[in-house]
Amino acid sequence: MNEQIQRHLAIIHGPNLHLLGTREPGVYGAMTLAEVNALLHERAAVLGFTLSIEQHNDEGAIIDALTRANGTVAAIILNAGAYTHYSYAIRDAIAAIAPPTIEVHLSNTAAREAFRATSVIAPVCRGSIAGFGVWSYVLALEAVQLLGSSS
Numbered sequence: 218m219n220e221q222i223q224r225h226l227a228i229i230h231g232p233n234l235h236l237l238g239t240r241e242p243g244v245y246g247a248m249t250l251a252e253v254n255a256l257l258h259e260r261a262a263v264l265g266f267t268l269s270i271e272q273h274n275d276e277g278a279i280i281d282a283l284t285r286a287n288g289t290v291a292a293i294i295l296n297a298g299a300y301t302h303y304s305y306a307i308r309d310a311i312a313a314i315a316p317p318t319i320e321v322h323l324s325n326t327a328a329r330e331a332f333r334a335t336s337v338i339a340p341v342c343r344g345s346i347a348g349f350g351v352w353s354y355v356l357a358l359e360a361v362q363l364l365g366s367s368s
C-alpha cells in the first residue's frame with residue numbers, strides 16, 4: 218500500500234444522517250452533519266489522515282461507496298444507520314473489499330429497541346464502536362491510527 222493510501226480514510230454516513238442536528242437530538246446529538254464532518258477532518262489531520270466523507274440514503278449508493286473505497290483507502294469508517302440491522306447486501310460488500318471497515322454508531326444501539334441490538338454487518342467489520350455520540354467516529358479514527366502503528 219503506498220504512503221498516500223495508507224494515510225487516507227473513507228467515512229460513510231448512511232441513511233437519515235443528513236438530518237443530524239434536528240433528528241432526535243436527545244438520541245443523536247445537536248451537531249449537524251456538516252459540523253460532525255468538520256470535527257472529523259480536524260481530528261483526522263491531527264492524526265495525520267486525510268478523509269473522503271460521503272452520506273447516502275440509498276443502500277446501493279453505500280455499496281458503491283464501499284466498492285470505490287476498495288484499493289484507495291487504508292480503512293473505512295461506516296455508520297450504516299438502520300441498514301446495519303438488516304442489510305445483507307452491505308454486509309456482503311464489506312466482506313468483498315480489502316480495507317478494514319469499522320462500524321460506528323452515535324447511539325448505544327444495544328440499549329435501544331430490540332431490533333437495533335442486531336448488527337448483520339458486525340461480523341465482517343474489524344470492530345464496532347457505539348454509544349459515544351460524535352466521539353464514536355473520533356474513537357474509530359484513533360483505532361485506525363493505533364492499528365496502523367502496531368502493524
Ligand code: DQA
Pocket residue numbers: 232233234296297298299300301321322323324325326333
Ligand atoms: C445509528 C443507529 C441506528 O439504529 C439508526 O437506525 C440510525 C443511527 C446511530 O448512529 O446511532 O440511523 O446508526
